[in-house]
Amino acid sequence: MPDNFLGTPATAPGPMGPEMLKNFALIRRNPLEYLFKTWRSYGDVVQFPVPKPPSYLVNSASGVRHVLVNNAKNYDKSTIQYKALSLVTGTGLLTADTELWRTRRPIIQPAFHKKALDELIPVTKAAADRILATIDAKATGTVTDLDPFMLASALEVVGEFLFGSDLTHDAHQITSATLDALEVVIKRARVPLSPPQSIPTPGNRVLKRSLSTLNGAVDSIVGTRSATPFNEDLIKDSKSTRNLVDYLLDASSESKIDRDGIRDEIVTFIIAGHETVASALSWSLALLAAHPEIQSAVASEAQYANGDELDSRLSQLPYTQAVFNETLRLYPPAWLITRKSLGGDSIDGYEIPSGALVITSPALLHRHPDIWSDPDSFKPDRFLGSYPRESFIPFGAGLRQCIGKDFAYVEGVITLAALCERIEFSYPPGHGVPASDPLVTIRPVGGVKLRANRRS
Ligand code: HEM
Numbered sequence: 001m002p003d004n005f006l007g008t009p010a011t012a013p014g015p016m017g018p019e020m021l022k023n024f025a026l027i028r029r030n031p032l033e034y035l036f037k038t039w040r041s042y043g044d045v046v047q048f049p050v051p052k053p054p055s056y057l058v059n060s061a062s063g064v065r066h067v068l069v070n071n072a073k074n075y076d077k078s079t080i081q082y083k084a085l086s087l088v089t090g091t092g093l094l095t096a097d098t099e100l101w102r103t104r105r106p107i108i109q110p111a112f113h114k115k116a117l118d119e120l121i122p123v124t125k126a127a128a129d130r131i132l133a134t135i136d137a138k139a140t141g142t143v144t145d146l147d148p149f150m151l152a153s154a155l156e157v158v159g160e161f162l163f164g165s166d167l168t169h170d171a172h173q174i175t176s177a178t179l180d181a182l183e184v185v186i187k188r189a190r191v192p193l194s195p196p197q198s199i200p201t202p203g204n205r206v207l208k209r210s211l212s213t214l215n216g217a218v219d220s221i222v223g224t225r226s227a228t229p230f231n232e233d234l235i236k237d238s239k240s241t242r243n244l245v246d247y248l249l250d251a252s253s254e255s256k257i258d259r260d261g262i263r264d265e266i267v268t269f270i271i272a273g274h275e276t277v278a279s280a281l282s283w284s285l286a287l288l289a290a291h292p293e294i295q296s297a298v299a300s301e302a303q304y305a306n307g308d309e310l311d312s313r314l315s316q317l318p319y320t321q322a323v324f325n326e327t328l329r330l331y332p333p334a335w336l337i338t339r340k341s342l343g344g345d346s347i348d349g350y351e352i353p354s355g356a357l358v359i360t361s362p363a364l365l366h367r368h369p370d371i372w373s374d375p376d377s378f379k380p381d382r383f384l385g386s387y388p389r390e391s392f393i394p395f396g397a398g399l400r401q402c403i404g405k406d407f408a409y410v411e412g413v414i415t416l417a418a419l420c421e422r423i424e425f426s427y428p429p430g431h432g433v434p435a436s437d438p439l440v441t442i443r444p445v446g447g448v449k450l451r452a453n454r455r456s
Pocket residue numbers: 093094095101105158268269272273274276277280332333334337338393394395396397399400401402403404405407408
């Protein structure tokens with residue numbers, strides 16, 4: 001194949017330089033739409049006309065699996081996506097390179113054990129009750145933007161379950177700081193050159209303010225837990241009340257992590273643990289409001305489910321879980337998963353040079369017509385039987401798969417069930433499912449403004 005831009009050898013089909021430049025505005029406004037457009041024009045492995053680094057989009061079931069699972073050792077996370085994110089999170093589990101990740105994951109994993117997750121159920125139910133109390137306090141039929149409720153509630157759950165901290169009073173401040181910081185990060189990731197953080201541009205000022213809010217939250221979380229540490233003597237028969245902060249503090253006393261490392265992990269979990277689940281919940285409600293018959297089925301399933309044991313509770317809510325899955329298929333919050341190739345490789349027969357940026361996207365793979373029938377329709381039933389598991393990757397795949405996957409299912413499914421059991425959500429006349437904006441997660445443009453009526 002000929003060179004496709006500034007002497008970059010073309011090893012896969014893709015647009016030429018002038019065509020990509022013509023799409024510059026779209027790339028900045030909606031990079032996900034641009035990825036869809038490029039994939040539809042050029043196929044499952046696409047090379048962009050970018051010299052440094054050579055950049056590829058991979059969207060076949062086999063190609064994505066190859067990068068994330070089968071040949072994962074040839075790929076790391078030093079990409080523009082994760083470098084930009086690390087301006088906020090530092091080097092926590094999500095952005096860490098493989099070497100650091102190997103030391104951190106064992107420290108953190110116990111906070112997500114099944115026994116610990118049993119305790120997430122009452123925490124989630126209490127958070128859902130707080131949302132219901134606020135909605136109930138409004139006049140019947142009032143239109144409410146539910147997205148901020150989902151963000152605040154998801155943050156409160158992370159605060160209580162992972163940090164043992166009550167974040168209810170600071171939730172708004174922390175969720176705003178998170179969204180503001182991530183917006184700056186996204187803008188930086190979308191342009192090739194950004195001014196250094198030391199120059200007080202408007203973006204850098206917002207970032208500085210947001211970081212100071214997040215760091216303040218970390219200080220208060222660590223301070224609270226250090227003052228009232230987990231007490232083994234008080235809870236002899238249960239290890240499960242030990243939370244993420246306890247495990248981090250334990251590791252610090254054994255010099256396995258330093259103060260900056262603890263800060264970076266807590267900010268990572270604030271961000272990765274709440275915005276993702278909130279996005280999934282907001283889109284679930286947006287889709288359910290557009291499909292009243294599916295919403296009624298969730299409501300009646302919720303009425304019959306009870307019990308606090310994780311397994312029994314989730315196994316009593318198979319349809320709600322299918323709804324949550326179908327939402328994650330259509331609007332996967334983490335819509336972009338990027339890697340850098342460490343050595344040369346071949347994907348689906350196309351040569352990938354060493355040092356290349358490889359872009360994969362659950363949002364694209366989940367709408368691949370060779371894998372999913374009627375891929376753009378909301379059909380939760382497809383998750384009740386067998387489905388193409390290897391091509392359903394809202395939580396990634398392979399070693400770096402999301403540590404919070406089970407956490408997200410418990411919180412997502414139980415919150416949905418609790419809300420739909422009590423409230424019927426609908427759109428005001430003339431409104432429907434909002435447009436999507438692919439920021440760090442896929443956000444609903446203008447929020448999710450729904451009419452809430454108490455179920456009789
Ligand atoms: C619906 C909710 C969620 C979605 C869609 C989601 C998605 C993802 C994805 C796709 C990855 C892999 C990224 C990659 O391979 O480059 C990931 C990793 C991660 N997620 Fe989640 N996540 C969700 C919820 C959570 C929750 C609730 C937490 C924590 C409480 C969390 C914490 C993390 C962390 C720390 C990582 C890095 C894991 C590692 O590399 O070991 N996520 N997530």
